[in-house]
Amino acid sequence: MDTAKIVDARGSYCPGPLMELIKGIRREAIGTTLEIWSSDRGSAKDIPEWAARAGHELVSSTEEDGIYKIQVRKAR
Template structure:
């Protein structure tokens, strides 16, 4: 069963949210998801491009009130 972990990186400046995502992905199993919350506008483009380069999968991107929610599935170990 897919497990989802939420990481609240709101308030962290670039590249903080990305680094928190990378650290988080190391702690979960293949197939699990991380939902990262960020209010850094750069994360909207930075995280998807990193996910693609690193070989993981982008679940969803949501623009909420004053922050973004980005879901990433761990594909590679």
């Protein structure tokens, strides 16, 4: 199984976790999985929403001790 590339965006209010994901995913090869770490509850909603709009695949979304870990695979 491929290892996900971690994007640690905990404590990021601006630019924020979703922007950090967009920044990271643009430069990755198709098929790469990024795991975004966020302390913002809103990430559990807005990251999957953007992934769907942008045509990327939501792999998983979990929460532990207030840290949201969301995996997105670059699909295009």
